[in-house]
Amino acid sequence: MANVLKAGVLYFLGVFALGFILGAIRIFFLVPYSGPVVAVLVELPFILLVSWFFCRFLTRRFTVPAEPYERLIMGLVAFSCLMIGEALVAVFLQQGRMTDFLMTFDLPENRIGLAGQIAFALFPLLQSYADSKAGR
Template identity: 65%
Template sequence: MINVLKAGIFYFLGVFAMGFMLGALRSFFLVSYTGPVMAVLIEIPLMLIFAWYLCLLLTRKLEIPSDIYGRLLMGTVAFACLLTGEILIAVLLQAGRVTDFFLTFDLPENRIGLGAQIAFALFPAIQGYGQAKANR
């Protein structure tokens, strides 16, 4: 159980750090050339590929069993930490309110990003299903 929680936290930290870097590049350089929606559509595949391989690495390194409950817990912990981190950035760095953060999901680029975050949260369970099926 401890390894599952560790894996979720490390998964969040890795993806959050990569997202912070790519998000800064997207915001400062790409958006002005392509617009916000296209910029997000360019960034997301890079983020999801990184998340997929980081998830594989962590589940192997920390020996996370392929059962659905542990894998869903890992993804849930990572997703909850990710949302918490994004809310903190919105409130502390952008001088907004928590409600303002949730109102930004009115924008199509943020809805697309949320879909990618949900996929990120499901990667441990998807990979675990594949491993369990391969072991049968």
């Protein structure tokens, strides 16, 4: 179980760092020209593609069993850390309130982003199914 938790935390850290960089590029370069929804739709495939391969790397590196329960735990750990990290960035770096952070999910671009984050959380589980199908 320790490997599952390590993989989940590292999965979060890697994707959070990438998201921080891509988010800055999106906000400063894409949003002014395309608007927030289109900018998120441009960014999302890149971050999901990198997340997929980074997840595969971590599950192999830490030999996370292909059991659905353990893969789901890895994804839930990563997703929980991601939500906490985003809330902390919103509250401390953007000097907002937690209620302001939660209210941002009313915006379409943030709902699209949340859907991407849920996909990110499901990647470990989806890869276990993909691996089991390929092994048959």
